[in-house]
Every structure is written in structure tokens, then in C-alpha cells.
Amino acid sequence: MSDRTRSPLSIPLPRPRYGARPTMKDVAARAGVGLKTVSRVVNGEPGVTAETEHRVQEAITALGFRRNDSARVLRKGRTASIGLVLEDLADPFYAPLNRAVEEVARDHGALLINGSSAEDPARERELVLALCARRVDGLVVVPAGDDHRYLEPETAAGLATVFVDRPGGLTAADTVLSDNFGGAREGVAHLIAHGHRRIGFIGDQPRIHTATERLRGYRAAMAAAGLPVDESWVSLGPTSPDRVRAETERILTGRPSPVTALFTGNNRVTATAVRVLARFPRPVALVGFDDLELADLLTPAVTVIAQDAAQLGRTAADLLFRRLEGDDSAPQRVELPTRLIVRGSGELRPAPGTAL
Amino acid sequence: MSDRTRSPLSIPLPRPRYGARPTMKDVAARAGVGLKTVSRVVNGEPGVTAETEHRVQEAITALGFRRNDSARVLRKGRTASIGLVLEDLADPFYAPLNRAVEEVARDHGALLINGSSAEDPARERELVLALCARRVDGLVVVPAGDDHRYLEPETAAGLATVFVDRPGGLTAADTVLSDNFGGAREGVAHLIAHGHRRIGFIGDQPRIHTATERLRGYRAAMAAAGLPVDESWVSLGPTSPDRVRAETERILTGRPSPVTALFTGNNRVTATAVRVLARFPRPVALVGFDDLELADLLTPAVTVIAQDAAQLGRTAADLLFRRLEGDDSAPQRVELPTRLIVRGSGELRPAPGTAL
DNA sequence: CTGAAAGCGCTTACAG
DNA sequence: CTGAAAGCGCTTACAG
Numbered sequence: 001m002s003d004r005t006r007s008p009l010s011i012p013l014p015r016p017r018y019g020a021r022p023t024m025k026d027v028a029a030r031a032g033v034g035l036k037t038v039s040r041v042v043n044g045e046p047g048v049t050a051e052t053e054h055r056v057q058e059a060i061t062a063l064g065f066r067r068n069d070s071a072r073v074l075r076k077g078r079t080a081s082i083g084l085v086l087e088d089l090a091d092p093f094y095a096p097l098n099r100a101v102e103e104v105a106r107d108h109g110a111l112l113i114n115g116s117s118a119e120d121p122a123r124e125r126e127l128v129l130a131l132c133a134r135r136v137d138g139l140v141v142v143p144a145g146d147d148h149r150y151l152e153p154e155t156a157a158g159l160a161t162v163f164v165d166r167p168g169g170l171t172a173a174d175t176v177l178s179d180n181f182g183g184a185r186e187g188v189a190h191l192i193a194h195g196h197r198r199i200g201f202i203g204d205q206p207r208i209h210t211a212t213e214r215l216r217g218y219r220a221a222m223a224a225a226g227l228p229v230d231e232s233w234v235s236l237g238p239t240s241p242d243r244v245r246a247e248t249e250r251i252l253t254g255r256p257s258p259v260t261a262l263f264t265g266n267n268r269v270t271a272t273a274v275r276v277l278a279r280f281p282r283p284v285a286l287v288g289f290d291d292l293e294l295a296d297l298l299t300p301a302v303t304v305i306a307q308d309a310a311q312l313g314r315t316a317a318d319l320l321f322r323r324l325e326g327d328d329s330a331p332q333r334v335e336l337p338t339r340l341i342v343r344g345s346g347e348l349r350p351a352p353g354t355a356l
Numbered sequence: 357m358s359d360r361t362r363s364p365l366s367i368p369l370p371r372p373r374y375g376a377r378p379t380m381k382d383v384a385a386r387a388g389v390g391l392k393t394v395s396r397v398v399n400g401e402p403g404v405t406a407e408t409e410h411r412v413q414e415a416i417t418a419l420g421f422r423r424n425d426s427a428r429v430l431r432k433g434r435t436a437s438i439g440l441v442l443e444d445l446a447d448p449f450y451a452p453l454n455r456a457v458e459e460v461a462r463d464h465g466a467l468l469i470n471g472s473s474a475e476d477p478a479r480e481r482e483l484v485l486a487l488c489a490r491r492v493d494g495l496v497v498v499p500a501g502d503d504h505r506y507l508e509p510e511t512a513a514g515l516a517t518v519f520v521d522r523p524g525g526l527t528a529a530d531t532v533l534s535d536n537f538g539g540a541r542e543g544v545a546h547l548i549a550h551g552h553r554r555i556g557f558i559g560d561q562p563r564i565h566t567a568t569e570r571l572r573g574y575r576a577a578m579a580a581a582g583l584p585v586d587e588s589w590v591s592l593g594p595t596s597p598d599r600v601r602a603e604t605e606r607i608l609t610g611r612p613s614p615v616t617a618l619f620t621g622n623n624r625v626t627a628t629a630v631r632v633l634a635r636f637p638r639p640v641a642l643v644g645f646d647d648l649e650l651a652d653l654l655t656p657a658v659t660v661i662a663q664d665a666a667q668l669g670r671t672a673a674d675l676l677f678r679r680l681e682g683d684d685s686a687p688q689r690v691e692l693p694t695r696l697i698v699r700g701s702g703e704l705r706p707a708p709g710t711a712l
Numbered sequence: 713c714t715g716a717a718a719g720c721g722c723t724t725a726c727a728g
Numbered sequence: 729c730t731g732a733a734a735g736c737g738c739t740t741a742c743a744g
Binding site: 091096 | 376377420422423424425426427429430435437444445446447448451452454455456458462467468469470471472485486487488489490491508509510512513514627630631634648649650651652653654655666
């Protein structure tokens, strides 16, 4: 066996991790100084002569030393990291929220650990507790469940928590929401103003706060116009394309007098409804909650109630860091406005004689 | 002052974090057992009588104890967390990749720390090194820069790294890419097959590997068909809507013989080009790299070369965990196929007489 | 079945 | 300006 064959020492071992890394102790030994002096140089603390500093720097470079923040965190008590739990990192609504939280964290020198609850309260809890075990300094949560008593020992110990997009089950926490009720009411009123009297509503599962708030806005707009709501026009449930497609078709073809317009409760519902409408024999007006990329290019272009997902994330993260900096004023509830974007689909009028 | 006024003790203090939390030592004291026994119960290790375990559990509940994983990590050497650095968490292409990496991490009991490089090599480096300082077990990186020598001390110490979407500047690392060259070649060949001879190409900045690979595919398809490329038809640069809009208009109106078709180099370019084409006086064929939501509903629907972002993420994360489990075979380079999705915009033929 | 001691790699509080 | 000692909250290796 030559020297170039695999050494018997490379038999599958678990990879060495920390053991293989130089520590401050190694740097100190090589530079011939004390541990604390290395710490001073690494952290840019004053009180080291240029010559000593130079020797330490040289040892750091030679050894490839990089401070182990895990150890630092243990001693300092702050991890300089925050957690974000939301429904789905891949969702076009939540992705910009995620990015916005990241930017704020970055501005504060913190890292972001995040994950998807997949709308499962048990998974949310598991993820949140894992983040707590890592001792994140704070938590931004889009709650999937409504019982957050499991967080009480954490908040009691000083964990800052902000709920965003939906309220959580913890009265002491800050909350940042969109005006779901007002936005939906405005969108439905917009359809009514264009002559519609029979309007369908397709939304997310009723245990989701935004779904019921938007439904409430729908009902308020209908009531304000003195219009009755036939319960067969209303459908809450999972936003899977299959269900939304089936429900859209059911509501559009309802007998004896089908709806002439549709209000869709979020981006996923709208995307599927638009596909059904594209193949539907008669025109149906549509206003959707949440904006969609390319919505302006469809025929007709899609009128929406837009919320600002990035602003939701930014506001929540700002609040969180304010708490981390010591603000202990009463918990806040911030509500961000929505915006009606008129593009065409919401301004279609009912065919003559069909709106009665 | 009554008891209900604010106590002078609540004068703005930095929030207590760990200090306020019970430790295993506290639990041991309350349960009247040794520290190691608490550790056994918390970690579900065998060798504790039911009665002792019960006492410990009770103390845990009463104190609201939750194990501090920061301390655990320091001792064990593994953090059970991985890092992901990509261009933009909010981008509809990267968001599903992010989610896919998260799912794999979750399957392996690891948390995900992630962040956006914003296509800035310095920011990428800063983020990656912060993740290394936290001692993530592994790293998935969409590189913004091409010099990753700064990672060498880390990989030497055992850090596993996988580059995804683009190759990195570290030959020892695994790499997962889409077939950018082949996909673009196929898309352009598709346009040629529909009668086009003058085809424009608008892509991302030339320092980005995917941009130049796709351009190479364009040139290969043109060359294979014996078609000359007028360099005024080709534009690489930032994907900001302003630049892409201006370049699209320039290329479409080029004198004396403007292009009859366009190949767009990624999702952001396509979204802007589609907007220009929608208002353009004559029809122009289009094939875009990357699929877009609602692309099937535009008029004409957009023909694309789709890559599977989730599969890129999944493959990269799978590779990473295989390395973490001890696989020390030679670095792999995986190339995933792209898929032509025919929808209409890519099958428009040049107006009679314009294709010469 | 149970626990005391040492140690992970840093920072803190002190002393010189 | 510099450094030795103690300690953050766990796990490891060992002894009883």
C-alpha cells in the first residue's frame, strides 16, 4: 500500500465538527498570550497594544480561527436570532413577508430561523418550541392554531412574541393584521356598485381568522345594501384547487338564479377561480382578496383587494425588536389598510336581466 | 401609591432571558435528584425508575423547564441546524426551493436558518460566515459570488456545503444545477421550428452562471440552425423592470429587420417582457425560462422552459444530509432536466414575409 | 438505578 | 495593558 491509498483512519467516522476547529485557547497558545487577550482582539475591545494585537491576528489567520457563537450565546444570554413561523415559505403571499422580516432582523444584526406550519397547529407548536429551545430572542408567528398557552412559560421568561396576519391565543402579545373585514366589505361593495345582487363568496377554512373576517366583510356589504345572502353562495374550506374548482362551478351554476359575481377570499382561491371563469360560458365578475403576479395581464384583468405582505412582516419585526430593546408598554394591535385595485374583472356588469 | 401602580423594579431593564429560566439544576434540586437523572428523563434515556421519573416530570412541569439547546449544542458538537443562502427569499422561483430545503431539514430533525444575498457577493459572504459562526452542520448556497475560498477553513473543519442553482467557487463541494444550457437551446429551437430566424435574447447579468449558460444555449440553437446572431438582439443585465422594458422595446423595434421572437432568460425578465408584448402593435413569439403562476391564462398563454425549483432544493438538501451522515465519496454534480411547456406564445409564427 | 466531576468554548468580574 | 478563575447549561465518561 502506498501513501496515496486511503488511510485506515478515514473509515466512516461521524464528521469531526468542533473538535477539528481551533479555539481561542489554541490561538492564545500560538500567540503566547492569555485567553482574555484573544477575546479582546476578536471582539474589537480596547486595551491591547498594537504589537500584541498583531501577534494574535496572525495566529487567528494561521489557524483559521472563527469564533464559536454557540459558546458566546450560552454565556451572553442573547442569541441574536429570531424565529418566524408561517403557513408556507413557498406561498407567494408569505414569501415577501418572510423576506421583510429577514431584512429587519439583518438591520439588527440578528439571524432568522424560520419554518412552515403547513396550517397544522401541532406542527406550529413543535416548530415554535424548537425555536424556544434554541433560545431565539423573539418570535414572529402566523398562528395556525388559536391556543398558545404552551408559550406562557416562554413569555414569562422574557421571550418577545408578535403575531402577524392573524391574532394568536395570547393576550399579552403584539398583533399585526390587515383590515380583512374592511377590505372584503369594500370589494363586495364594489361589485354591488356595479349592479350585482347575487354574489358568491369562496374562502379558506373557517378556523382561520382571516377567512371568517373576510366573510364577515362580505356579509356586512350585502346587508348594508339590503341584499339577502343565499347560503348556497358561500363556501369556506381548504384552498386546494380541486375543492375550489368544484365549489366555484357549483356556485356559478346554482339554480334557479346563479350568482353574477364572485368574491374570492385569498390568492390561492383566486388563482383557481380565474381558471374556472376562463372556461365558463358566461362572464362573471370577480374581485379577489390578495394581489397576484400577472393579474393585470389577464383578460379581463383581475380586480383585487391587495394587502401589503412585506409591510405586515416589517411592522411585526419592528415591533419585536422594539420589545427586545426594552419597550414594555401595553401590547399593541396594529391594523394595516388594504387597497382596492381596479382592473376590469370587478367592473363587469351583470348581463341585462340576470341581476334580479 | 397602591400595590397596583407600576413597581419601581419595572424600570426599563434589559429583559431577563436565561437568568429567568429554570435550569436542570433547578429541576434536580426541586425533585431531590442529581443533575444527570434530570438529563436522563429529559432525553428519554433508560435507567430511571418510574417513581423517580415521575418526581422529575413533576418538577419540570411546575417550573416550566425547557431544555436549553444552546448549551446542549455546545457540548454535543452538532447544532442540528443547517443554513440556506439564496438570492431572494421573496422571489417566486426561490421560495419553493426554500420550502423544499426546509422539509428535508425537518425530516432530519434540523432547523433552517436562511437569508438573502441580494445578489451581492459581500452580503453572501457575511451571511455565510455568520452561519458558520453559529456552527450550522451544513450549508446550502445559491452563490452570488464565484470566490468561495473564505469557506475553506470551514470545510476543512468538516462543514458540509452544497451549491445549488449555480456552481460555487469550491471544487470540493457538491453542486445541483438545472440543465440551463439544454433548456435554453430547446426553447430557442422551438421558436426556430415555428419559422423564426431573428430571435432576441434578454437575460440576467453576465456574472451569473445561469444567465451565460442560457445564452450559450441560445447561441447553440441558432448555430445549429445555421442562423446568424445579430449582437443587437442580445441583452444581458439587471432584471429590473425598467431595464428589461427598455431593452425589450429596443430589440423589438430594431432596424432594419426587427426580431420576430424573444427568448427571456428568467421569470422576472419574462414577467416584464410579457407586459411590453401585451401593448406591442404586432404579435411577437415568446418562450421564457422558468414557469410563472397564471402563465397559462394569458393571451396568448406563455410557453416556457420550466425548471423544478422544489426539486433543486430537495436534491441539494438530500445530498447535504447524506454528507452529514458520513458519505465521503467524491463531490457530485447533479444536473436536473428542464421541461418545455407548450402553451401558445412560443407557437406564434412570424407574420408572412417578416422572417427573412 | 443514580450522581459527582470534568469539560464544550466562550464571556464576566476581578485582580494585578 | 494583561490574564487566571469562575461560570453559562448542558452532556460525557466514570464510579458507585
